[in-house]
Amino acid sequence: MKIMQIGFIPSNSFNKGWGAVERLIEQYHRIFLAKGIDSFVVAGMVDNIINKVKQKKPDVILCHNDLVFVPLLRAIESSPKLSRVKVYGVSHFPYLKEIVEKVPYEQALSISEHLSRLRAQYGGIKVLRSIVDGLKFDRFTFLCLDSSIDFTKVPSATKNNVIYTQNYLFHDDFLFKSKSSLNRYICVGKIEPRKRQSSLQKVSSIIDFYGPIVDRSFKKNDSYKGEAKNLELAKIYTQYEALVLFSNAELHPLVTIEAMFAGLPLILSKRSSWNYGSDYGVKILSNHNQIKSLDFSGIDRGKIRNAAIQKFSLNLDENQNKLLQLLTETRN
Secondary structure, eight states: OEEEEEOSSOGGGTTSSSOHHHHHHHHHHHHHHHTTOEEEEEOSSHHHHHHHHHHHOOSEEEEOOTTSHHHHHHHHHTOGGGTTOEEEEEOOOTTHHHHHHHSOGGGTTOOOHHHHHHHHHHOOHHHHHHHHHHTTSTTEEEEESOTTSOOTTSTTOOTTTEEEOOOOBOOTTSOOOSSOSSSOEEEESOBOGGGTHHHHHHHOSSEEEESOBOOTTSOOSTTBOOOOOHHHHHHHGGGSSEEEEOOSOOSSOHHHHHHHHTTOOEEEEGGGOTTOOGGGTEEEESSGGGGGGOOOTTOOHHHHHHHHHHHHBTTSHHHHHHHHHHHHSOOO
């Protein structure tokens, strides 16, 4: 079997920067190779991707680039040699839930005044159009990373071509300590308006921030610790009491999985909370001012780590098989 993954940047950039999607692709690539599957990763312009597909002739494509779905599917449909290829698409667009919930489907996604306002507010109309148009192809299945997103009113969506899933990572890179060495919280990720780090700075003096800065309102004071590579973060997490993620929108953020592998409880906004339950030490807050009153003194970090490993770790054969089964099962 041949599996091809389609990403955004070349595979030789794996683990050298801040590409969460690229890290995910790299980890899945490792699993496929370990299972004896021919695995390929491509990225770049659409024409380059299509040419690679025609050269490699994969059996399964896992496309992480949501804007490539339709041109890719059209190219496959027009090529008799690719008639057996199955295409799975996944979107990592953080505002997907908001877009799906707010688009007026009775207008069949016409570019109306309402949609123009929506695009200005959230962006991502092109993403949704790509998903909807992709679902019209029989060979396409959309993998949704948030089971709270309701696709029942989305044109072309059915229970067979929209599957709810999750992200997985290897846990063995992440160290564990039963107690933190700092009486502080950690916030990891690109520092941008969507993630609201500048607001967190104003309400709490016990949060340290890691990540590249693109938000001009964020102040580079003592709480900013700079950028850290993935393996460095695997060690840094254990020093802290909890991870804070108070974004305006997320799907299934990898930093939450990483932090739990290190035993950290999570402090989340409702829109960052995915489908986490109490086993993961999650505090879902309606207002970031509530961060000041939290107490994690009695938290069992080992329980958090073990629950996360069972659910999300690619070191477990059970989770490896779930991922492979998702991509290799014959669909009706």
